[in-house]
Amino acid sequence: MAVYFGADYYPEHWPRERWETDAALMEEMGIDVVRMAEFSWEKMEPREGEFHFEWLKEAITLLAAHGIKTVLGTPTAAPPAWIIEKNPEIQPIDSNGIQHHFGGRHHDCQSNAVYREHIRRFVTKMAETFRDNPNVIGWQIDNELGNSHGDLCFCPSCENRFRDWLREKYGTIDALNKAWGTAFWSQGYSSFEQVQAPKITASGKNPSQMLDWKRFCSDLIVEFQQFQIDIIRSICPPSQFITHNFMGFADKVSYFDLGKSLDFASHDQYPGGYFAQAPHQPNERLAAELDFVRGTKEKNFWIMEQQSGITGWECMGRAPKPGQLSMWSMQSIAHGADTIVYFRWRVCTVGTEQYWHGILPHSGKPGRRYQELKSFIHKVRPLMAEIQGVSPKPDVGIVFSYDQEYAMQIQPHNPELTYIGQVMRYYKGFYKKNIPVDFLSDQGDFSRYKLLIAPLQYLMDPVLEKKYADYVRAGGHLLLTMRTGVKDRNNICMSDRELPGALSEVVGLEVSDYDCLWETSLKVKWGSKEYRAEKWSDIIELKGASSLAECASEFYAGSPAVTVNSYGDGLAYYVGNEPGEELMDRLLEELTEKAGVSPILETPEGVEVMSRRKENTEYIFVLNHTEDTQKLEIPSDWESCLEGQEKELKPFAFQVYVKSV
Numbered sequence: 001m002a003v004y005f006g007a008d009y010y011p012e013h014w015p016r017e018r019w020e021t022d023a024a025l026m027e028e029m030g031i032d033v034v035r036m037a038e039f040s041w042e043k044m045e046p047r048e049g050e051f052h053f054e055w056l057k058e059a060i061t062l063l064a065a066h067g068i069k070t071v072l073g074t075p076t077a078a079p080p081a082w083i084i085e086k087n088p089e090i091q092p093i094d095s096n097g098i099q100h101h102f103g104g105r106h107h108d109c110q111s112n113a114v115y116r117e118h119i120r121r122f123v124t125k126m127a128e129t130f131r132d133n134p135n136v137i138g139w140q141i142d143n144e145l146g147n148s149h150g151d152l153c154f155c156p157s158c159e160n161r162f163r164d165w166l167r168e169k170y171g172t173i174d175a176l177n178k179a180w181g182t183a184f185w186s187q188g189y190s191s192f193e194q195v196q197a198p199k200i201t202a203s204g205k206n207p208s209q210m211l212d213w214k215r216f217c218s219d220l221i222v223e224f225q226q227f228q229i230d231i232i233r234s235i236c237p238p239s240q241f242i243t244h245n246f247m248g249f250a251d252k253v254s255y256f257d258l259g260k261s262l263d264f265a266s267h268d269q270y271p272g273g274y275f276a277q278a279p280h281q282p283n284e285r286l287a288a289e290l291d292f293v294r295g296t297k298e299k300n301f302w303i304m305e306q307q308s309g310i311t312g313w314e315c316m317g318r319a320p321k322p323g324q325l326s327m328w329s330m331q332s333i334a335h336g337a338d339t340i341v342y343f344r345w346r347v348c349t350v351g352t353e354q355y356w357h358g359i360l361p362h363s364g365k366p367g368r369r370y371q372e373l374k375s376f377i378h379k380v381r382p383l384m385a386e387i388q389g390v391s392p393k394p395d396v397g398i399v400f401s402y403d404q405e406y407a408m409q410i411q412p413h414n415p416e417l418t419y420i421g422q423v424m425r426y427y428k429g430f431y432k433k434n435i436p437v438d439f440l441s442d443q444g445d446f447s448r449y450k451l452l453i454a455p456l457q458y459l460m461d462p463v464l465e466k467k468y469a470d471y472v473r474a475g476g477h478l479l480l481t482m483r484t485g486v487k488d489r490n491n492i493c494m495s496d497r498e499l500p501g502a503l504s505e506v507v508g509l510e511v512s513d514y515d516c517l518w519e520t521s522l523k524v525k526w527g528s529k530e531y532r533a534e535k536w537s538d539i540i541e542l543k544g545a546s547s548l549a550e551c552a553s554e555f556y557a558g559s560p561a562v563t564v565n566s567y568g569d570g571l572a573y574y575v576g577n578e579p580g581e582e583l584m585d586r587l588l589e590e591l592t593e594k595a596g597v598s599p600i601l602e603t604p605e606g607v608e609v610m611s612r613r614k615e616n617t618e619y620i621f622v623l624n625h626t627e628d629t630q631k632l633e634i635p636s637d638w639e640s641c642l643e644g645q646e647k648e649l650k651p652f653a654f655q656v657y658v659k660s661v
Contacts, residue, residue: 038073309357
């Protein structure tokens with residue numbers, strides 16, 4: 001059965017007599033699948049060992065009668081009160097030593113052995129109950145792993161697991177002392193038992209310890225997920241897939257690692273999240289997070305939670321305007337989503353998410369949102385059948401590294417400098433030009449790209465240095481930035497040569513000094529025009545490279561700001577600052593021209609173009625993010641995929657074309 005559209009459904013929140021009405025409305029709307037039960041542990045096991053899956057079985061059967069399949073979530077993000085009463089020690093502790101308690105969600109320590117046994121018992125029983133159910137097509141492990149755990153958990157269980165992780169990594173305490181540079185501030189250890197989780201200190205923290213702690217926390221979440229995957233895989237048939245819902249650039253866990261054991265990644269997309277910049281997140285950020293999730297497994301993905309109304313807990317976001325929900329859905333599809341599941345079916349009347357609106361309002365009566373999404377689903381269903389598994393094929397790659405992200409969080413240099421911010425500066429430049437981008441890890445295949453952007457390669461090792469050098473030598477075009485090659489993988493500053501270390505030969509320069517542009521900016525001159533750069537400035541000495549732009553202010557005025565170097569058959573660019581928007585535009589003109597990378601289509605500001613390509617066919621998506629009608633110049637060899645398409649694009653509308661390639 002094809003599964004293109006779905007909804008997150010919570011039948012336990014509503015009277016049994018309402019279920020039939022919901023199922024009929026879903027069928028009419030074109031819903032193929034629901035996700036259920038990811039927060040329903042108490043409903044399924046109200047007391048230890050007393051299981052009640054009857055209601056869930058009944059809901060699954062009723063929905064199936066309307067042609068709707070089910071994805072089940074393991075409810076381990078919300079252990080019930082009776083577990084907390086019996087085992088209060090499973091509640092997590094923050095870096096200040098304060099325990100977090102029952103009453104919300106994610107009130108669990110993921111390393112706790114007692115909690116693991118509760119999970120083993122429950123997930124085993126749940127898997128055994130639904131393994132032969134023909135209407136259960138897959139599983140979601142937990143929910144948004146890492147959510148709410150940013151400063152959790154520092155309990156004795158996690159501290160002991162951290163010590164075990166360090167023993168496995170370093171072998172001896174002497175090796176750890178060397179890797180962490182514990183000679184500073186008399187921080188040397190004589191045994192692993194002396195090492196603590198990096199809780200609040202009197203003053204400062206060891207950056208090497210902090211980096212390892214962040215890596216450990218990520219590995220712990222990966223292992224926590226794998227614990228549940230192993231249970232389900234041992235019981236359920238391979239036909240039932242396993243996935244997990246990611247959260248874009250959330251950083252508690254490496255999604256590259258978390259995705260390895262999943263059949264495919266899923267993602268939660270909330271353009272108008274109440275937590276975001278009003279009225280909604282920037283268009284390029286929405287696109288980037290979709291591209292990033294696609295990159296975590298280098299394949300298409302599901303949206304497990306697509307916004308379907310106003311978002312909000314205590315406060316609310318803006319109401320999506322007519323057409324925006326459909327347009328945002330098509331944006332997800334354009335960037336590689338094969339299935340769109342809307343959160344949620346009906347806004348809840350109780351609990352924290354009373355104002356996280358769904359397809360249906362509190363009253364349960366279909367309204368504007370239902371009608372808009374119903375029309376959207378019926379309109380694009382034939383297209384969804386055509387493009388299943390058809391992926392974007394960008395010529396540009398951006399290297400993304402959780403290690404670099406963690407290290408820059410620990411020591412950001414400038415209070416306004418962030419790794420994600422730097423990544424997004426480059427991504428936005430390509431996005432504005434309608435040039436598609438892939439995200440890939442530094443373990444990925446660089447050779448697939450004509451142009452590779454590698455921002456803030458702060459931590460470096462010989463393997464990665466060689467990989468970058470080989471890419472350029474073989475004809476690739478590489479851009480490196482300020483703060484490249486500063487530290488080794490243990491977060492220790494390298495001192496054997498000037499920055500950027502062994503990559504100096506590739507980029508043809510040395511960084512003799514640098515300047516933190518705190519509360520100021522830098523003038524940069526490129527040709528006859530002056531631009532602005534921010535946050536940082538490397539002071540560069542050329543060692544074979546050519547200067548494309550130079551600093552035009554500060555005591556180092558006249559020194560290179562942007563350079564290019566021929567290396568082997570390729571070109572290596574170096575940018576010693578964070579370019580302002582106009583400087584970024586000029587830089588990308590240079591990069592794309594030299595690398596032979598072209599936009600899909602030139603469009604007015606606010607009109608996004610993206611493509612998915614297979615063999616000899618390319619599907620092109622045109623999205624109007626603005627409230628104005630936009631005129632387009634559509635090439636003559638593009639054929640309309642959807643009925644009623646015109647050369648004008650109405651507010652918040654979309655069009656899809658196909659062409660031969």
